Amino acid sequence: MIYNSSWAPDEPPDVLYAEKTWLQGALLSNIVYGVELALFIMCFKLLVRQMNRTNRRRHLILLVFISVLFILGTIFVYSLSEFTQLAFIEQRNFPGGPSAYENDMFWIPVDELGVAVWVIGNWLMDLLLVWRCIVIFSALPGVPIWAVVVLPSILFCASFSLGVLFLVKTSHSSPYGSPKFTIIYFATTLALNVMVTVFIATRLLYYQRRARTVFGGMHLPHYSNLASILVESAALYSIFSILFVVPLALNNPLGSVFLQALGQVQTVSSLLIIYRVARGRSFPGDESVQLSTTQRSAPEIRLGHMPSVRSSIFDMGNGVKGDTHKEALPNGGVMVTHEVISDESRSVV
Incomplete structure (x- = not known):
C-alpha cells in the first residue's frame, strides 16, 4: 500500500510523537518478554536437571523465585497489552488521543495491575542484588560484610517504602501527574542498583586482577570478563532506569518507551543472574578466598x-x-x- 500524507491524522506533531513513544514502548516490552520467556525455560531446565540431595533446598528456592518472576512478568505483559488496546483501539476518540488516555487513565484497574506486579518484581530484583552483593563480598578477607551491605539495605528499605507510596499515588493518578515523586522513587531504586552495580563490578575487577596475577592471562576464570560483570551487577536494568528517569525529568515523552519495558528488563536481569548460578558460572566464594590470600612469590617457578x-x-x-x-x-x-x-x-x- 502506498503511503498518502492525506491519511495522516490531524494532530499536532508533539501529540503524534507522544503516541509513537507509548506504542513503541509496548512493542519493546513484548520483545523483551520473548527474551524473558526463553531465559525462564533455560533456567528452569538447568535447575531441575542439576538438582540433587546436596543442593535441593537451594534449587527449590531458585525455582520458586524464577517462577514468581515469570508469572509477574506475564501479568505485566497482559496488563500492558490490554491498556494499549484500550488507548489505541477501543477508546481512540478519547479527548487528546491515545497518549492523553495513557496519561490520564493510568489508574484504571487493568493498568494498575501491571503497576503493582512491576513494583513487586522490582522489590524481588533488589533483594536478589543485595543477596549477590553479600555472596560476592562475604569471601573478601579483612572487610566486614556489614560495611558493604549497610547502604544497599538502607536504600532497599527506602525503595520499598516509596514503592508502597507509588502504588497508592498511581491508584488514582498517573506517574506523570506527580513527576517529582516519581523521580524520587525511581532515583532511589536506581541509586540502589547503581551502588550495587559499582560494588559488584569493583569486586569482580579486583578478582580478575588477582586471577591474572596467579594464573596469568591465558587462564582467567570465566566470571572475570566484562559480560559476566555486567550480568552479575544487573547493569542492564540500571541503564534502562537512567533512560527513563532522564527524559522524565526533562518532560520528554521518550521516557514512555523505557518505562513500559522496565518491568521486563528487570526480570531479564534477574534471570540472567540465576542462569549463571544454575550453570555454576556465578562468582564462587571459595576460589575468591584462595585468590585473595594467594600471592605470586616470583615471576617464574623454579x-x-x-x-x-x-x-x-x-x-x-x-x-x-x-x-x-x-x-x-x-x-x-x-x-x-x-x-x-x-x-x-x-x-x-
Missing part, C-alpha cells in the same frame, strides 16, 4: 627449589614407565603437577 612427592607409574598395556611429580609453591597456595613419561618417542609435561 621446580628445582620445591619439595616434591614422587610416585612411579607403569602402564602394563603400553609398557610406558614414568614419574609423576607434585610440587607445592612456597606460599602453599598453588599446587603444580607435572608428569614425565619415559617413552622414547614422547614426553608429557
Whole structure:
C-alpha cells in the first residue's frame, strides 16, 4: 500500500510523537518478554536437571523465585497489552488521543495491575542484588560484610517504602501527574542498583586482577570478563532506569518507551543472574578466598627449589614407565603437577 500524507491524522506533531513513544514502548516490552520467556525455560531446565540431595533446598528456592518472576512478568505483559488496546483501539476518540488516555487513565484497574506486579518484581530484583552483593563480598578477607551491605539495605528499605507510596499515588493518578515523586522513587531504586552495580563490578575487577596475577592471562576464570560483570551487577536494568528517569525529568515523552519495558528488563536481569548460578558460572566464594590470600612469590617457578612427592607409574598395556611429580609453591597456595613419561618417542609435561 502506498503511503498518502492525506491519511495522516490531524494532530499536532508533539501529540503524534507522544503516541509513537507509548506504542513503541509496548512493542519493546513484548520483545523483551520473548527474551524473558526463553531465559525462564533455560533456567528452569538447568535447575531441575542439576538438582540433587546436596543442593535441593537451594534449587527449590531458585525455582520458586524464577517462577514468581515469570508469572509477574506475564501479568505485566497482559496488563500492558490490554491498556494499549484500550488507548489505541477501543477508546481512540478519547479527548487528546491515545497518549492523553495513557496519561490520564493510568489508574484504571487493568493498568494498575501491571503497576503493582512491576513494583513487586522490582522489590524481588533488589533483594536478589543485595543477596549477590553479600555472596560476592562475604569471601573478601579483612572487610566486614556489614560495611558493604549497610547502604544497599538502607536504600532497599527506602525503595520499598516509596514503592508502597507509588502504588497508592498511581491508584488514582498517573506517574506523570506527580513527576517529582516519581523521580524520587525511581532515583532511589536506581541509586540502589547503581551502588550495587559499582560494588559488584569493583569486586569482580579486583578478582580478575588477582586471577591474572596467579594464573596469568591465558587462564582467567570465566566470571572475570566484562559480560559476566555486567550480568552479575544487573547493569542492564540500571541503564534502562537512567533512560527513563532522564527524559522524565526533562518532560520528554521518550521516557514512555523505557518505562513500559522496565518491568521486563528487570526480570531479564534477574534471570540472567540465576542462569549463571544454575550453570555454576556465578562468582564462587571459595576460589575468591584462595585468590585473595594467594600471592605470586616470583615471576617464574623454579621446580628445582620445591619439595616434591614422587610416585612411579607403569602402564602394563603400553609398557610406558614414568614419574609423576607434585610440587607445592612456597606460599602453599598453588599446587603444580607435572608428569614425565619415559617413552622414547614422547614426553608429557
